[in-house]
Amino acid sequence: MLDGNILLHGLNLAYELATLALTTLGLAIVFGLLGVMNMAHGEFVMLGAYSVVTVQKLGLPLVAAVPLAVVVCGALGYVVERWLIRPLYSRPFDTLLATWALAMLLRKLVEAVFGREYRNVESTLTEPMMVFGSQYPAYRLALIVLALVVMAGLFLWYRRSAAGLRVRAMTANPVLAQALGINTRRLASQAFVIGVVFAGLSGVLLAPLIRIEPGIGVDYLLDAFFVLVVGGLGTLGGMFGGVGIIGGSQAIISSVAGQTSGYAVVLMLSILFLWLKPNGLFSRR
Amino acid sequence: MAFFRDAKSAAFLAAILVALPFASSEFVAYQIALFLIYGIAAQGVALCWGRLGFLPLGHALFFGLGAYLFGGMLKGAESIPALYLALPLAVVAPALLAYVIARLVFARSSRSGPYFSLITLALTMLGFLAAQQWSGLTGGFNGMSNIPDIPGTSRYETLYWLVAAVAVITTLVLAMLAARPIGVIWEAVAQNEERLQLLGYATDRVKANAYAFSALLAAAAGALFSAHQGIVTPQAMSFILSTEFVIWAAVGGKGSSLGPLLGATVVGYASAELREQFLYWEVAVAALFIVVVLFLPNGVAGLLKRRADPRRSADSPAPAGQEAATSTAPVSLTLDGVKTAQSGVTILDGLSLALSGPGIRCVIGPNGAGKTSSFNVITGRLPLLGGGVTLNGHDIGGLSAWRVARKGIGRKMQVPSVFVDLTVRENLGLAVWAGRASAVDTLRRATLGWHTSLLAEILQEFPALASQLDVPAGTLAQGHRQALELAMTLLPEPKLVLLDEPCAGLSPGETHQMIDAIKTLVSQIGAAALLIEHDITAVDAMGGDVYVLHQGRLLDKGSLADIQASAAVRAVYAGGRK
Numbered sequence: 001m002l003d004g005n006i007l008l009h010g011l012n013l014a015y016e017l018a019t020l021a022l023t024t025l026g027l028a029i030v031f032g033l034l035g036v037m038n039m040a041h042g043e044f045v046m047l048g049a050y051s052v053v054t055v056q057k058l059g060l061p062l063v064a065a066v067p068l069a070v071v072v073c074g075a076l077g078y079v080v081e082r083w084l085i086r087p088l089y090s091r092p093f094d095t096l097l098a099t100w101a102l103a104m105l106l107r108k109l110v111e112a113v114f115g116r117e118y119r120n121v122e123s124t125l126t127e128p129m130m131v132f133g134s135q136y137p138a139y140r141l142a143l144i145v146l147a148l149v150v151m152a153g154l155f156l157w158y159r160r161s162a163a164g165l166r167v168r169a170m171t172a173n174p175v176l177a178q179a180l181g182i183n184t185r186r187l188a189s190q191a192f193v194i195g196v197v198f199a200g201l202s203g204v205l206l207a208p209l210i211r212i213e214p215g216i217g218v219d220y221l222l223d224a225f226f227v228l229v230v231g232g233l234g235t236l237g238g239m240f241g242g243v244g245i246i247g248g249s250q251a252i253i254s255s256v257a258g259q260t261s262g263y264a265v266v267l268m269l270s271i272l273f274l275w276l277k278p279n280g281l282f283s284r285r
Numbered sequence: 286m287a288f289f290r291d292a293k294s295a296a297f298l299a300a301i302l303v304a305l306p307f308a309s310s311e312f313v314a315y316q317i318a319l320f321l322i323y324g325i326a327a328q329g330v331a332l333c334w335g336r337l338g339f340l341p342l343g344h345a346l347f348f349g350l351g352a353y354l355f356g357g358m359l360k361g362a363e364s365i366p367a368l369y370l371a372l373p374l375a376v377v378a379p380a381l382l383a384y385v386i387a388r389l390v391f392a393r394s395s396r397s398g399p400y401f402s403l404i405t406l407a408l409t410m411l412g413f414l415a416a417q418q419w420s421g422l423t424g425g426f427n428g429m430s431n432i433p434d435i436p437g438t439s440r441y442e443t444l445y446w447l448v449a450a451v452a453v454i455t456t457l458v459l460a461m462l463a464a465r466p467i468g469v470i471w472e473a474v475a476q477n478e479e480r481l482q483l484l485g486y487a488t489d490r491v492k493a494n495a496y497a498f499s500a501l502l503a504a505a506a507g508a509l510f511s512a513h514q515g516i517v518t519p520q521a522m523s524f525i526l527s528t529e530f531v532i533w534a535a536v537g538g539k540g541s542s543l544g545p546l547l548g549a550t551v552v553g554y555a556s557a558e559l560r561e562q563f564l565y566w567e568v569a570v571a572a573l574f575i576v577v578v579l580f581l582p583n584g585v586a587g588l589l590k591r592r593a594d595p596r597r598s599a600d601s602p603a604p605a606g607q608e609a610a611t612s613t614a615p616v617s618l619t620l621d622g623v624k625t626a627q628s629g630v631t632i633l634d635g636l637s638l639a640l641s642g643p644g645i646r647c648v649i650g651p652n653g654a655g656k657t658s659s660f661n662v663i664t665g666r667l668p669l670l671g672g673g674v675t676l677n678g679h680d681i682g683g684l685s686a687w688r689v690a691r692k693g694i695g696r697k698m699q700v701p702s703v704f705v706d707l708t709v710r711e712n713l714g715l716a717v718w719a720g721r722a723s724a725v726d727t728l729r730r731a732t733l734g735w736h737t738s739l740l741a742e743i744l745q746e747f748p749a750l751a752s753q754l755d756v757p758a759g760t761l762a763q764g765h766r767q768a769l770e771l772a773m774t775l776l777p778e779p780k781l782v783l784l785d786e787p788c789a790g791l792s793p794g795e796t797h798q799m800i801d802a803i804k805t806l807v808s809q810i811g812a813a814a815l816l817i818e819h820d821i822t823a824v825d826a827m828g829g830d831v832y833v834l835h836q837g838r839l840l841d842k843g844s845l846a847d848i849q850a851s852a853a854v855r856a857v858y859a860g861g862r863k
Contacts (some may be wrong), residue, residue: 018492087579092399093340097535098578099526105571156710218524222410225403260414267411274404275390 007134013251015140018147020247026199027224032233033171034188037096040103042217044073044196048203049212052121065204073200074193081192111214123208155236227269232280291464294543302449315441318448321783324549325506327533329499335539337495338475342402343409344530347379349522351507352780356432356517376504383500384493393488409527416519428518435512440683448509459542464596466727469711476704484719485690488824536577536584595755598734603721616780616813617641625662632658634837645814647824650834656817660783664689664696695779699786701766705759712758714778745770746802764795775806782814800826
C-alpha cells in the first residue's frame with residue numbers, strides 16, 4: 001500500500017501542476033505561437049471565473065458558465081485581435097502596453113459591475129472521495145485528469161492535424177506561409193480567439209476552487225509568463241518543462257519554507273532565465 | 286539663446302507651480318505635490334522609453350528603495366544626527382544598483398526588447414516581497430511609519446516648495462541633456478543600436494548610464510515621497526505603481542521632458558479626486574491609455590509639438606581622435622583560417638587573407654562566398670569559431686562590435702543604414718564624435734558644432750549632403766543615403782575601412798562619382814580599404830589587388846588581369862565547378 005501522506009503530497013503537486021498547465025495554455029497559444037505578449041491573459045481567466053458567478057446569480061446550473069465564457073471571451077478576443085493587436089504586430093512594447101491597458105479596462109469594468117469583494121462559488125463538486133484509502137476532493141482529481149486529456153488532445157492536434165500544420169508553418173515563417181496560400185491573418189485571429197477562450201475556460205474550471213475578485217488575473221498572468229519564459233516559446237515540450245520547473249519548485253519550496261519563499265524562488269528563476277537563457281530551456285534555436 | 290530655449294518648459298512649469306498655492310490652497314498644493322513626486326519618477330521611465338527605446342516596467346523598485354532608505358535614515362537621524370550626512374546615499378545607492386543590473390543584462394544581449402522589461406518587473410516584485418518580509422527593517426505590511434520632516438521643511442507647508450524645485454530642476458536637466466550630443470546618442474540607440482556600435486559606441490554602457498540616471502530620478506522621487514507621506518509601505522515598491530509610472534509617461538508624452546510630469550499630475554490627481562465619485566472613472570482612464578498607445582505614440586506632448594528644435598552649435602574644430610593620433614605604423618590585417626557558422630550552416634571554412642599598407646582592395650566572389658560574412662566576423666557580428674583575426678599585430682578576433690570599431694575599423698553596411706529620424710547633421714556628428722568625444726564632451730553643447738577637415742572635404746565631394754544638413758536622414762534618396770553612410774564610416778578616420786557594396790542601387794553617374802569619392806577620401810585618411818563589389822568595371826576603376834572568395838575560402842588573389850586569366854576563377858563564375 002502507498003503511504004497515504006506521500007500520496008496526498010503527490011496528488012497536491014499534480015493538482016498544482018494541472019492548474020498551472022491549464023491557465024498557461026491560453027497564453028502558450030497567444031504568446032508562444034503568435035508572439036503577442038498578452039498582458040490581459042489573466043483577465044480572461046478572471047472573466048471565466050465571473051461567468052460562473054453570473055450563472056450562479058441567475059440560478060442556472062454551473063455548466064451553463066461554459067458556453068457563456070466561450071461566447072464572452074471569444075467575442076472579446078475577436079474584437080481585441082482585430083482592433084487592438086493587429087495594428088501593433090510589429091511593435092512589441094506597444095502590444096504589451098495596449099494589452100496591459102486592456103487588462104486594466106477589464107479589471108475596472110468587472111469591479112464596477114460586480115464590486116470589489118471576494119466571491120465564492122458554492123458547489124457540491126468540492127466534496128472529497130476516497131482514493132487508494134485517502135480522502136481527496138473529486139473535483140481536483142477531475143481537473144488533473146482533464147488537464148492531461150486537454151494536453152494530449154492539443155498535442156495531437158498540433159502535430160497531426162492540417163490546421164496544426166498551418167499554424168506551425170505560420171509560426172516558423174509567416175511570409176512564406178502567406179506565399180503558400182495560408183491566410184495568416186485569419187489564422188492569427190483564430191489562434192488568438194482560441195487562446196483567450198482557453199484562458200476563459202480555465203477560469204471557469206478553477207472558479208469553484210478559488211476566491212474570486214477582479215484582481216486575480218495578475219497572478220495567473222505572471223505565472224504563465226514565467227512558465228513560458230523558462231520553457232521556451234512555441235513548443236509544447238517547453239511548456240511541460242516550464243510547468244514542471246515553475247510549478248514544481250513553487251509547490252515544493254512553498255511546502256518546506258512557506259508561500260513567500262516559494263514565490264521568491266519562482267521570481268529568481270525567472271530573472272535568471274530571462275537574463276541568461278532568454279530563449280528558454282527547450283528552445284529550438 | 287540656446288539655454289533659454291531649453292529652459293522654456295522648465296520656466297513654464299516653474300510659473301505654474303509658483304502660482305498654484307496662491308490660486309488654490311496650501312492643502313491642494315500638498316496633494317498636488319504627491320503627484321509631482323510620482324511625475325519625477327515617470328520622467329525617469331520616459332527617459333529610457335521615449336529617448337532610448339527600452340521600457341523599464343519596474344521603476345517602483347528604485348522609487349521604493351529611495352523611499353525606504355531616505356525614510357529610514359531620517360528616522361535614524363533623530364538619535365544619530367550624523368546620518369543626515371548619509372541622506373544622499375538614499376538616492377545614489379538605488380542608482381548604482383540600477384547601473385549594475387543594466388550592465389549585467391545589456392552586456393549579455395544588445396537586444397533591449399521586452400525581456401529587459403520583464404526582468405525589471407520581476408525584480409520589482411522580488412523587492413515587494415522583500416519589503417513585506419523583512420518587517421524588522423521596513424515595518425512589513427504595515428509600513429515604516431512616523432518618518433520625520435526633512436530638516437528645515439514642514440510636511441504640509443514648505444515641503445511643497447522643495448518638491449516643486451526638484452521637479453523644475455529635473456525638467457530643466459532632462460531638456461538640456463536631450464538638446465546636447467548625449468541626446469543625439471540616446472536617440473541613435475533607439476533607432477539603430479547596431480549601427481551605433483559599428484561607430485565605436487559602447488551602447489550597453491550608454492543604456493546602463495541612462496538607466497542609472499532614470500533610477501536616480503525615481504529614487505529622488507521616492508525620498509521626497511517618504512517625507513511627504515511620513516509612511517512608506519510595500520505599495521511604494523509595487524508592480525501596480527510601476528505600471529502607473531508607465532501610463533503617466535505614455536499619456537503625457539514619453540519623448541518629452543515636461544510631458545510625463547504633467548501626465549502624472551493631471552491624470553493622477555484627477556483620478557484621486559474622481560475615483561470615488563464616478564464608478565467608471567478608472568475604466569475611462571484605461572480606455573484613454575488604449576487610445577494613446579494606438580494613436581498617440583508621443584502622448585499629449587506629441588500633439589502640441591510637431592518637430593524638435595534642431596540641435597546645432599557654432600562650428601569649432603574637433604580634437605584629434607585617440608586612434609588617429611597613434612596611427613603612424615602602416616596598417617595590416619590578417620585573417621588566419623577563420624571559421625564561422627550560423628544555425629549549423631558553415632559560412633566561412635578556413636578563410637585566410639592578409640593585407641598590409643594603405644590602398645583599396647576589392648573582394649569579389651559569387652553569392653554565398655562569404656564576403657559579407659567575413660566582414661561580419663571581423664566586426665563581431667558573427668562568432669569566430671576558429672582561426673584568428675589580427676589588426677596591426679593585435680588580436681581582435683571575437684571582440685564586440687564597438688571595441689573593433691575603437692581599434693580603428695570602419696564598416697559600411699550593404700543596405701545603407703543611417704539614423705533615419707536624426708538629421709544629416711546629427712548623423713555626421715555621431716561619426717565625428719566617435720572616438721573623439723569624452724563623456725564630458727557629450728554633455729557640452731559646443732560639441733554639436735565639431736567639424737574636421739575630412740568633414741569639409743566630404744561635404745565638398747557630396748554637395749547633396751551639404752545642402753540637406755537639417756533634413757531627417759530618412760528622407761534622403763538612396764544615392765544620398767549611400768553617401769551619408771560612407772561619410773559616417775570614414776569620419777572617425779579608421780585605419781581599415783570595410784565597404785560592403787557602396788555602389789549598390791546607384792545610377793551609373795552616381796557610381797562613377799562614388800568611386801572617385803572613395804578613392805580620394807580613403808587616400809586622404811591614409812587607410813586601407815576592403816571593398817565588396819560585383820560590378821567588374823567598378824572593380825577595375827578602383828585598381829589595387831582583388832581577392833576572390835569562394836565557399837568560405839580565399840580562391841585567388843592578384844591584379845584584376847591575373848584574376849580574369851585564372852582558370853579556377855573562371856570555372857567558379859562560369860559554373861564549371863561547384
